[in-house]
Amino acid sequence: MLNCSEQTHMHGHMVMKREMDMGIETSPECYASDHAFLHTLAYCMSTHCQDVAVWDLEKYWNMNVAGRHSNQPVPKATYQETLADVITKPNDTLVVGEELNHTMIISDEDYRGSYNAQRMFEKMEGSNERYGIVLLVGGAVIPITFSLLRFIPFPVALITKFNAWLVDPPVFGSRHKTPVAGLFHVPTRGQAFFIFYLVSINVILSAVGYKGSQPNSWYPNVLGSDGQIISYVTNRLGVLSFANIPLLFLYAGRNNVLLWLTNWSHGTFLLLHRWVAWIATLQAVLHSAIYLEIYVHNGTHASEAKLPYWVWGIVATLCMSILLPSSILPIRKNVYEFFLAWHVLLSVFVLVGCLWHILERFGRQWGYENWIYSAIAIWGFERALRLARLARNGIKTAQVTVIDEDYIRVNIEDISGSGHAYLYFPTLTWRMWENHPFSVASTVLSVSDQSGTLNHHRDLEKLGSSSDGSDSDMRREQYQSPTKVGLSFLVRTKTGVTGQLRQRARLPVLVESAYGPHVNLSQYSLLICIAGGVGITACVPFLRAHPGTTKLFWGARSQKIIDAMTPSLGGVEMKSYVGERMNITEVLQRELIENASTAVVLVSGPSEMADEVRGVISELGRQKKGIQVKLIEEAFSW
Numbered sequence: 001m002l003n004c005s006e007q008t009h010m011h012g013h014m015v016m017k018r019e020m021d022m023g024i025e026t027s028p029e030c031y032a033s034d035h036a037f038l039h040t041l042a043y044c045m046s047t048h049c050q051d052v053a054v055w056d057l058e059k060y061w062n063m064n065v066a067g068r069h070s071n072q073p074v075p076k077a078t079y080q081e082t083l084a085d086v087i088t089k090p091n092d093t094l095v096v097g098e099e100l101n102h103t104m105i106i107s108d109e110d111y112r113g114s115y116n117a118q119r120m121f122e123k124m125e126g127s128n129e130r131y132g133i134v135l136l137v138g139g140a141v142i143p144i145t146f147s148l149l150r151f152i153p154f155p156v157a158l159i160t161k162f163n164a165w166l167v168d169p170p171v172f173g174s175r176h177k178t179p180v181a182g183l184f185h186v187p188t189r190g191q192a193f194f195i196f197y198l199v200s201i202n203v204i205l206s207a208v209g210y211k212g213s214q215p216n217s218w219y220p221n222v223l224g225s226d227g228q229i230i231s232y233v234t235n236r237l238g239v240l241s242f243a244n245i246p247l248l249f250l251y252a253g254r255n256n257v258l259l260w261l262t263n264w265s266h267g268t269f270l271l272l273h274r275w276v277a278w279i280a281t282l283q284a285v286l287h288s289a290i291y292l293e294i295y296v297h298n299g300t301h302a303s304e305a306k307l308p309y310w311v312w313g314i315v316a317t318l319c320m321s322i323l324l325p326s327s328i329l330p331i332r333k334n335v336y337e338f339f340l341a342w343h344v345l346l347s348v349f350v351l352v353g354c355l356w357h358i359l360e361r362f363g364r365q366w367g368y369e370n371w372i373y374s375a376i377a378i379w380g381f382e383r384a385l386r387l388a389r390l391a392r393n394g395i396k397t398a399q400v401t402v403i404d405e406d407y408i409r410v411n412i413e414d415i416s417g418s419g420h421a422y423l424y425f426p427t428l429t430w431r432m433w434e435n436h437p438f439s440v441a442s443t444v445l446s447v448s449d450q451s452g453t454l455n456h457h458r459d460l461e462k463l464g465s466s467s468d469g470s471d472s473d474m475r476r477e478q479y480q481s482p483t484k485v486g487l488s489f490l491v492r493t494k495t496g497v498t499g500q501l502r503q504r505a506r507l508p509v510l511v512e513s514a515y516g517p518h519v520n521l522s523q524y525s526l527l528i529c530i531a532g533g534v535g536i537t538a539c540v541p542f543l544r545a546h547p548g549t550t551k552l553f554w555g556a557r558s559q560k561i562i563d564a565m566t567p568s569l570g571g572v573e574m575k576s577y578v579g580e581r582m583n584i585t586e587v588l589q590r591e592l593i594e595n596a597s598t599a600v601v602l603v604s605g606p607s608e609m610a611d612e613v614r615g616v617i618s619e620l621g622r623q624k625k626g627i628q629v630k631l632i633e634e635a636f637s638w
Contacts, residue, residue: 001099002037004030028066032073039103040063042082043090048111050424054080068365083478112547113217120213124232125366131205132243132371138201139247140258147262156628157599164621166190168631174615177607177635179329191268195275202279206236234290241283242371249375250278253382254515263519265635281320288317293547309360316353319346337434351376389512400501404560407534408493408502411445412509413486418443418541419488419516427507429502435512436497437636438489439537445486490561492534519632521546525597528614531582532605536565538634540603543572551591555582584609588616592629604634
């Protein structure tokens, strides 16, 4: 205790932990200016650090005497100036807990205990920082590295075998898109390998690299002799939980830079987002629970729990714990709009709670806050790109045309794009921020469509791609019918927004586009599309862009939707199944076994259809020699 110390219940920085436990606070300004403290510290350093260079001692003096805050006060004199001011050798030895009011000697025992405490703490914090960086960098770099393998010209037959055994099938059973018991999706084997890495690396980094050192002034008697290691484990869990948070936000965004740099799907990253969320939450809960036990054991919980850093830590941990059960699949599917708003709200509280937990506890001494700043930056970047896409397209008008009792068509003029887009209908509901993804069915609109009648929709890119006579007639018909640039969407109406759309003819719309497929299929001579219902819209960009032979097998509940889309599929060999079940196994076996060329199979439809196609492709790849096929699944992931 110094002359300028104060009695307080506020918690200070770690370097004076024992003093804080006694209810005394010494401010950084007090440390930087107190004559007795500076002289005692300078004399102690000169006697115990004789083999350390003077410049290194000066550096330590400036950075640590008053604390580690970025805006901490500078000691009123340098180390050498202060030491030179110690004229006579001190005779009195400082006793912990007593007032330091003149230059005194630090006993060897107290020095060693303090030295070990600070040295081991800083060593552990350095390890925590490195391990956190390993988590974050590994979670981003490994997907990029594995995706680069696609540029190596491996034989297609070898890739087919590899995918059929190690990538495409579910980890167990035969269902991937169809949820088990309606609660969760079984990951593919390829996804499971990376999930195993994420779990393993977190467990390993949580368990290695610990070392104790006694005597230790911070941990003389905390939960017995293992208390020091327990405290280090708790701190490590907190840091690793923080390091996982930027990865959480990175995986969740639809403007995720990893989507641009890899060939992994948005659905895969959403799956990884949920697994990382479980890991980070478990680490946060353990961090909180162990510290709770430590403070209860020490008898300081009652006072500690009133401090701001403790309260904000509870807020963050509690919100993370609530997010998990409130994000299960039934909730996401049945009340998606509520889930999304609730998810965003609690995520904000998690970030705020984590940030203030650190700032109230440590200030900016150890850089823990940088993990949260990184997460905020990633989230902000993703949201800014959404706004930029919306601003680029401006406010448009959507025209709704009823096809039959199940489907409608939504046309939007004077806008271009491909793949899929997120549509906002601000006048359809008071929740104007809500948006929904829809695949682009056509990029050109017939002028006659604007009168409300169904007509031909065709993509300019597809015209001229075939040389047979029938397609020439179709092209002449298309040129005779005036067209304009725009986007057309086929929508299956259910409840909620899509059900309300059916009741409207025209309404304002904001378009966040374009999010499109970036898979290069030019190396495959045959493209086979298996579509179910409105899933045809996800097939259109691939059918339009593929330079080789294209075949479409389309199952639908209504002939009207097929009639509405058929003119847009000129040049594509198509077989439709209306009101009957497509024999997917027979179709794929016939097309792939009889075809000696390389093929790619794209499936877009109900979950059961996607799982059946995945199973057939994997089985053929494992059992049949000479099969050269790649599977692509286009589906929205909850």
